[in-house]
Amino acid sequence: MEAVKEKEDFEPRITAFLCRWCAYAGADLAGVSRLEYPPNIIPIMVPCSGRIDPQFILLALKNGSDGVLIGGCHTPNDCHYISGNFKALKRFALLRKYLKQLGINPNRVRLEWISATEGKKFSQVVKEFTEFLKKLGPLKLR
Amino acid sequence: MKKQVKIAIVAGASCGGCDVAIANLHERLLDVVARSDIVFWHTIADFKKEDLEKQRNIDFGIFIGSIRTEEHLELAKILRERCNFLIAFGTCACFGGMFGLGNVAERYELLKVGYITTPSTENPREVIPGNKFEVNGVDLTLPRLTEWCMPLNKVVNVDIFVQGCPPIEEAIDKFYETIIAYADNGVAPERGTVIAGGKTLCDICPREKPEKITIKRFRRVHEGPIDPNKCLLAQGIICLGPITIAACNAACIRANMPCRGCFGPPPDVLDRAAKFISTIASLVEIENEKLLSDEELIKIVEEIEDPLGTFHRFTFPSGLINKKQEDAEE
Amino acid sequence: MKVIKIDPITRLEGEARISILLDDNGKVKDAFFQVMEFRGFERFCRGRPVEEMPRIVTRICGVCPWAHHMASGKTVDAVFGREPTETAKKIREIGYCAHMLDSHTVHFYFLAVPDLLVSPDAERGQRNVAYLGKIAPEVVKEILRQRRNITKIETIIGGKSIHPVCNVPGGVSKGLSEEEAKEIEEYAKDTLKFLDIWLEKWEKEILTKYEDLIYSDVYHQETYYMGIVGDGNTLNFYDGDIRVVDQRGKEVFRFKPEDYLNYISERVEEWSYTKFPYLKPIGWKGLVDGPDSGIYRVGPLGRLNVIDKISTEKAQEAYKRYIEAGGKPTHFSMFYHWARIIEMIYSCERILELITDEDITSKDTVNYDGDFVGEGVGVVEAPRGILYHHYKTDEKGLVEMANLIIPTTQNNPSISLEIKKAAQKLISNGEISEGILNRIEMAFRAYDPCLACSTHSLPGGLPLIVTVYDSNGALIKEIRRGGK
Numbered sequence: 001m002e003a004v005k006e007k008e009d010f011e012p013r014i015t016a017f018l019c020r021w022c023a024y025a026g027a028d029l030a031g032v033s034r035l036e037y038p039p040n041i042i043p044i045m046v047p048c049s050g051r052i053d054p055q056f057i058l059l060a061l062k063n064g065s066d067g068v069l070i071g072g073c074h075t076p077n078d079c080h081y082i083s084g085n086f087k088a089l090k091r092f093a094l095l096r097k098y099l100k101q102l103g104i105n106p107n108r109v110r111l112e113w114i115s116a117t118e119g120k121k122f123s124q125v126v127k128e129f130t131e132f133l134k135k136l137g138p139l140k141l142r
Numbered sequence: 143m144k145k146q147v148k149i150a151i152v153a154g155a156s157c158g159g160c161d162v163a164i165a166n167l168h169e170r171l172l173d174v175v176a177r178s179d180i181v182f183w184h185t186i187a188d189f190k191k192e193d194l195e196k197q198r199n200i201d202f203g204i205f206i207g208s209i210r211t212e213e214h215l216e217l218a219k220i221l222r223e224r225c226n227f228l229i230a231f232g233t234c235a236c237f238g239g240m241f242g243l244g245n246v247a248e249r250y251e252l253l254k255v256g257y258i259t260t261p262s263t264e265n266p267r268e269v270i271p272g273n274k275f276e277v278n279g280v281d282l283t284l285p286r287l288t289e290w291c292m293p294l295n296k297v298v299n300v301d302i303f304v305q306g307c308p309p310i311e312e313a314i315d316k317f318y319e320t321i322i323a324y325a326d327n328g329v330a331p332e333r334g335t336v337i338a339g340g341k342t343l344c345d346i347c348p349r350e351k352p353e354k355i356t357i358k359r360f361r362r363v364h365e366g367p368i369d370p371n372k373c374l375l376a377q378g379i380i381c382l383g384p385i386t387i388a389a390c391n392a393a394c395i396r397a398n399m400p401c402r403g404c405f406g407p408p409p410d411v412l413d414r415a416a417k418f419i420s421t422i423a424s425l426v427e428i429e430n431e432k433l434l435s436d437e438e439l440i441k442i443v444e445e446i447e448d449p450l451g452t453f454h455r456f457t458f459p460s461g462l463i464n465k466k467q468e469d470a471e472e
Numbered sequence: 473m474k475v476i477k478i479d480p481i482t483r484l485e486g487e488a489r490i491s492i493l494l495d496d497n498g499k500v501k502d503a504f505f506q507v508m509e510f511r512g513f514e515r516f517c518r519g520r521p522v523e524e525m526p527r528i529v530t531r532i533c534g535v536c537p538w539a540h541h542m543a544s545g546k547t548v549d550a551v552f553g554r555e556p557t558e559t560a561k562k563i564r565e566i567g568y569c570a571h572m573l574d575s576h577t578v579h580f581y582f583l584a585v586p587d588l589l590v591s592p593d594a595e596r597g598q599r600n601v602a603y604l605g606k607i608a609p610e611v612v613k614e615i616l617r618q619r620r621n622i623t624k625i626e627t628i629i630g631g632k633s634i635h636p637v638c639n640v641p642g643g644v645s646k647g648l649s650e651e652e653a654k655e656i657e658e659y660a661k662d663t664l665k666f667l668d669i670w671l672e673k674w675e676k677e678i679l680t681k682y683e684d685l686i687y688s689d690v691y692h693q694e695t696y697y698m699g700i701v702g703d704g705n706t707l708n709f710y711d712g713d714i715r716v717v718d719q720r721g722k723e724v725f726r727f728k729p730e731d732y733l734n735y736i737s738e739r740v741e742e743w744s745y746t747k748f749p750y751l752k753p754i755g756w757k758g759l760v761d762g763p764d765s766g767i768y769r770v771g772p773l774g775r776l777n778v779i780d781k782i783s784t785e786k787a788q789e790a791y792k793r794y795i796e797a798g799g800k801p802t803h804f805s806m807f808y809h810w811a812r813i814i815e816m817i818y819s820c821e822r823i824l825e826l827i828t829d830e831d832i833t834s835k836d837t838v839n840y841d842g843d844f845v846g847e848g849v850g851v852v853e854a855p856r857g858i859l860y861h862h863y864k865t866d867e868k869g870l871v872e873m874a875n876l877i878i879p880t881t882q883n884n885p886s887i888s889l890e891i892k893k894a895a896q897k898l899i900s901n902g903e904i905s906e907g908i909l910n911r912i913e914m915a916f917r918a919y920d921p922c923l924a925c926s927t928h929s930l931p932g933g934l935p936l937i938v939t940v941y942d943s944n945g946a947l948i949k950e951i952r953r954g955g956k
């Protein structure tokens with residue numbers, strides 16, 4: 001009974017690294033358009049998804065996040081700095097492999113391309129990701 | 143009359159390589175011996191634990207190896223209490239070292255494999271050493287493992303770090319000069335010093351580096367000939383040069399083998415595996431990113447086998463996440 | 473019951489203590505050689521790419537990393553179904569002989585010989601090479617100079633002398649240049665001259681001065697012996713059949729590396745992290761020697777007992793004198809030290825044979841052809857004895873299983889036996905002195921134990937299970953306590 005209650009009360013904490021030019025703008029648009037999404041994310045603006053150091057992601061997980069969202073511009077052509085998003089994509093793929101070896105569910109880290117006009121997509125992603133993490137449960141690091 | 147420096151050399155979980163490295167000062171060893179009063183070094187001298195416990199005012203306590211058992215924990219504390227400057231000597235003491243890979247499993251599992259499941263072991267009663275064991279009322283229990291393997295600075299304050307697996311002669315020489323400066327002129331080394339400098343291996347690597355390094359596919363070292371003149375990364379071979387401190391003489395590179403990072407990272411790195419994930423993934427098809435689909439790029443990246451065992455082979459206990467987790471699967 | 477603990481034991485590689493139990497009359501009831509260190513290699517090697525293993529397993533031991541590098545290299549050759557090129561085999565053997573010199577000089581000069589060159593009964597602070605350096609600086613300086621040259625040979629071939637990197641599946645990562653070959657040749661010639669002096673010193677001075685100690689029945693076991701033999705049963709560190717002889721020197725087993733599981737089993741005891749291997753077909757009869765007990769010895773003493781001759785001239789002459797003095801097989805443990813000198817002489821001569829070979833500078837150092845097998849066994853003679861590596865991989869070549877049987881582990885039963893014998897014979901009426909305790913330690917020192925190697929496995933806190941058996945081996949009672 002206790003465990004079930006814990007899960008029902010559990011509100012996942014998501015750190016979202018959002019690139020200034022696309023994903024963060026998309027998040028702003030969601031806000032301005034009054035689209036609803038769960039308040040579980042803590043948005044952090046970065047100039048480009050290519051600025052996201054995998055160390056940030058590990059730090060976030062270590063410091064209490066149950067999930068990490070990376071938001072960047074669509075490949076192949078939307079990145080304001082030309083190819084920063086490709087770096088994020090490739091690093092993310094390798095980080096997932098690493099997380100698996102560490103025994104952490106790699107789906108706790110999610111990468112999405114969200115353009116400045118995709119306010120709706122943004123709110124949908126946050127909703128889905130929050131639901132997923134709620135079901136999965138908190139990240140309990142040893 | 144020049145002052146004698148009091149030194150103690152104490153080992154945690156060590157392979158013995160650092161002891162041999164100090165002995166491999168060769169002729170210089172006699173200079174070291176002439177200026178120092180070595181009060182504990184179990185590999186070379188006969189002082190026992192009781193002698194170490196009686197010591198006071200050791201100038202330099204050198205700790206080799208990582209913390210893997212309660213005995214090591216105790217020795218680290220004994221040494222810290224009795225010495226002025228505590229040195230983490232070698233990659234194990236600084237970062238956990240190779241035995242840190244033991245953190246991929248809980249102690250019981252490591253034990254089970256060694257004493258029960260290996261094919262030549264015959265142990266029908268499933269005896270595992272380390273439990274309480276007495277003979278005629280005499281306690282002969284072996285020291286237990288600590289829950290996880292740890293570098294020295296996770297259990298006591300460390301003053302000086304000498305990186306290397308093992309540290310090279312030049313680093314040990316530099317360290318020795320530091321000791322003598324203290325003995326002769328009272329010049330105290332700065333606490334937190336890393337005896338190695340701040341650059342990475344790529345800076346001292348003798349190979350040709352192209353203007354841009356791009357990796358089209360990854361090759362493991364057995365797959366084909368390795369060109370001894372070109373940058374290894376440019377040949378698609380994983381080399382940890384970018385994330386390894388330049389404190390060796392690029393010995394492995396000169397032997398035509400890629401760097402595996404045994405000297406540890408440069409300063410100010412929080413998690414070396416994460417840093418290298420950033421480097422190596424970025425280089426995949428860096429000239430052709432826009433010509434390939436997301437899936438094609440991911441496929442190449444996923445060719446990399448065993449990121450944990452390759453990027454954190456010597457430093458896992460010092461990582462941001464430094465032990466195997468048991469997270470839920472869907 | 474009183475206990476004397478020698479903690480830690482010193483002048484060896486590794487963490488251990490000796491616990492001696494005395495009854496109320498001061499007689500030694502029992503003595504335990506308790507190895508206290510733990511690793512976990514056999515578990516944490518799983519998941520690693522198998523071609524990386526030669527560089528991973530060197531960290532089992534920094535005093536004999538080449539032994540693991542070589543055994544692992546041969547195992548990985550077998551996993552990939554590759555036969556190394558002729559040049560690669562020769563380069564490996566040169567590096568390996570240089571390592572034999574490195575490891576044996578570390579043991580002989582830094583660990584063992586202070587007992588004999590200073591004195592077994594000297595005070596605690598004097599029984600070490602640093603003190604020798606103060607009383608005989610020229611002697612020690614020459615030893616150190618020789619070691620500089622020996623480690624240089626290792627560096628040329630392996631990249632690093634401690635933790636070499638050159639072995640790849642099918643060969644070695646780089647070849648030798650003319651200059652390098654010349655340099656190696658000069659060093660080997662010089663070291664050979666140096667060893668001549670020490671062989672003479674041993675035979676003429678040390679053997680006579682310590683005759684009682686060396687031939688005493690304190691340091692004497694009649695065990696089986698195991699080692700690799702080359703064609704014609706010659707000394708060979710790198711390759712050959714595995715031969716076991718009995719207490720009379722008669723061959724009882726001869727097998728190939730792949731069949732090792734039929735001949736060796738390892739037991740476990742609660743009081744040491746090191747296991748207790750024994751000859752499976754003979755069986756385990758406890759810590760006793762003799763033909764009914766499967767205990768066997770490896771290392772220089774074992775090797776010189778299983779071979780019939782040495783293929784190089786000077787070493788063979790020295791060997792003949794050794795056999796005259798000790799018998800064949802030799803059961804005196806102190807002869808380990810003499811055997812080491814002879815093996816060092818062989819190593820120099822062997823390097824000189826190989827380095828002058830015409831294709832030693834060939835660039836053909838790796839054979840990339842072979843059919844992937846996914847399993848392999850590699851066996852070499854480590855300085856301390858015969859070493860077995862055995863890996864199984866998945867189809868991608870990632871390790872699934874690793875089994876290692878270590879020389880010092882194989883000597884562990886004999887060491888345990890010898891410690892107990894030494895304690896019982898040297899301690900009476902509970903009287904102990906610095907000299908007596910040191911002489912007990914000299915019992916294990918002859919074996920040149922390498923404990924980091926012997927305990928590559930890892931224990932931890934467990935539920936306690938106590939099982940009680942009657943004299944027929946039937947289970948009477950089992951008591952369990954607690955979780956982790």
